[in-house]
Amino acid sequence: MSLFRFIASDNVLPEIDLSGFQKLKVRDIKKITPLPRGPVPWEELDDDVEVLYAADESELGGLHISVCNNPPDRLDDYITRKNVYWLERNIDERWKNQIKEYLFNNIQKGNRIELWSIWFGSGFVLEDKIRKRINFSQINSFDYELLNKPFCCIFIE
Numbered sequence: 001m002s003l004f005r006f007i008a009s010d011n012v013l014p015e016i017d018l019s020g021f022q023k024l025k026v027r028d029i030k031k032i033t034p035l036p037r038g039p040v041p042w043e044e045l046d047d048d049v050e051v052l053y054a055a056d057e058s059e060l061g062g063l064h065i066s067v068c069n070n071p072p073d074r075l076d077d078y079i080t081r082k083n084v085y086w087l088e089r090n091i092d093e094r095w096k097n098q099i100k101e102y103l104f105n106n107i108q109k110g111n112r113i114e115l116w117s118i119w120f121g122s123g124f125v126l127e128d129k130i131r132k133r134i135n136f137s138q139i140n141s142f143d144y145e146l147l148n149k150p151f152c153c154i155f156i157e
Contacts (some may be wrong), residue, residue: 004072005088005147006067008081009113014106018062018098019089021052029053029153063098064088072120078153079116087115087147096144103136103156112157120149133157 007013027047029036036053038045045051054060068075068084075084076131089095107113130152134143146152 001015001119003117003119003148003150005125006068006075006079006084006114006116006118007087008084008116009111010082011108012083013065013085013109015067015085016063016065016102020054020056020059020062020063022054023050024053025050026053061089061092061095063095063102064100072118074120075118077150078118079114081114091144091147093141096141098114099144103139107136107156112155115144115147115152115154115156117147117149131155 003146018039024085025047026045026049027040029038029051030042030047035042038051064087068086071084087099103113109153130146130149132146133155134157136156139154143154
């Protein structure tokens with residue numbers, strides 16, 4: 001069983017990756033001075049293999065929004081908007097600031113957005129469903145915390 005978060009809209013939204021990771025080929029990592037430690041010695045990997053690299057651990061964990069091309073089974077039982085995106089990373093103060101800025105910069109007036117958290121897994125029954133409708137100008141840090149619950153939808157207008 002897993003908790004997944006999504007952002008949904010009838011309009012296309014831009015993808016964003018503030019996770020702190022970048023994809024590099026092993027050959028490019030071998031050129032970094034000092035050579036970073038990897039999970040295995042770099043010499044054991046083919047130079048064309050792509051790996052995720054983070055130059056600064058303090059930058060890890062930021063907001064990551066990507067198209068949901070491979071959704072969990074029965075996601076459409078909950079989300080009916082045309083465009084669905086994964087909403088990833090842990091919800092901390094930095095993430096809250098990033099999502100607020102993302103929404104402010106990318107949501108046109110009149111566009112309704114849904115932020116979802118849904119627990120998927122065998123035998124799990126959703127009993128406590130949280131649904132909150134809010135105007136974008138009134139959303140606060142506490143509202144984003146609701147996305148840590150097993151079933152939540154924040155309707156932003």
